Amino acid sequence: MTDIDRLIDCPVLAIFGSEGRLAGLFDIAMEWQKRSRNLQVASLPGAHFFVDQYPDRVANLLGDFIGQAP
DSSP states (O other), rough: OOTOOBBBBBEEEEEEEESSSSHHSSSSHHHHHTSSSEEEEEEEETTTTTHOOOHHHHHHHHHHHHTTOO
């Protein structure tokens, strides 16, 4: 845990289910902001299985994110 205070330098995409337990307990964007210099956050309806429920939307988010890479 020697690097626990270091921020992630590469671009980060945090996708989460807006109806999930963690989203109810934490401000997901704020938690990731504590760990990343270059953060994008997206939420989708659903909980743990939002990837299975919205595969096209997840694929579009990932494609857009990867398409922004230098």
